[in-house]
Amino acid sequence: MTCPCCSNLSYQHCCKPCHTGEKYAPSAEALMRSRYSAFAIPDGGYLLETTLPSKRKFHNKKDLQEWGEINEWLKLEIIRKPAKDKVEFKAWYKDEEGTLQLHHELSLFKFVNGRWFYVSGKFLE
Numbered sequence: 001m002t003c004p005c006c007s008n009l010s011y012q013h014c015c016k017p018c019h020t021g022e023k024y025a026p027s028a029e030a031l032m033r034s035r036y037s038a039f040a041i042p043d044g045g046y047l048l049e050t051t052l053p054s055k056r057k058f059h060n061k062k063d064l065q066e067w068g069e070i071n072e073w074l075k076l077e078i079i080r081k082p083a084k085d086k087v088e089f090k091a092w093y094k095d096e097e098g099t100l101q102l103h104h105e106l107s108l109f110k111f112v113n114g115r116w117f118y119v120s121g122k123f124l125e
Contacts, residue, residue, distance in 0.1 A: 004040035005033035006076045019046050024116070028109035029078060031116040032087045036076045039091075042068025052110055052117040070096045085109045088124070 003014035015037040017023045018030070025031035031050060038046040044065025051059055072094040079088040091103040105121040 003033075004037040004073060004076070007033060011037070019043055024114065025050075026116075028085050028107075028111075028116055029081055029087050031109060031118065032078070032089060032107060033076065035118060036073070036089075036091055039064075039068040039071070040073035044068060050116075050118055052112070052119045055119060071101075074100075079104075082106075085111070 001011045003009050003011040003016075005015055007014050015034040018025050018034040019038060019041070025034050035047060035050060038044075038050075042065055044061040044063075047064040047068075048056060048059055048061045074092045074094065077090045077092075079090060081087050086106060086108055088106045089104075091105075093101050093103070095101050104124040106124055107121040108119040109116050110119050111117075
């Protein structure tokens with residue numbers, strides 16, 4: 001299967017090793033891609049695990065899992081990387097009513113103890 005993150009690689013050679021814990025994402029962009037794939041698969045546990053521990057209280061595994069399940073994830077586009085810890089992206093998906101949606105975000109990541117974590121995102125128009 002082609003990886004949902006739109007890398008044109010197979011899932012097995014792209015995001016799956018991050019999802020299974022075989023390796024950590026080597027960059028903020030790689031973590032962004034693996035998190036998008038975790039919404040598409042879906043894998044709420046991975047999404048929570050890759051959120052900065054101090055920010056996890058604002059999220060929960062069940063809600064992350066459900067948001068992945070109720071939407072059909074169509075495409076990820078990396079727009080730019082203004083810094084090594086920031087990634088701007090657009091994610092297209094169909095919501096539970098079948099309406100096409102666009103999620104445009106500038107995400108902030110933090111490198112802690114050899115791992116990248118998602119910190120927060122700013123929604124863009």
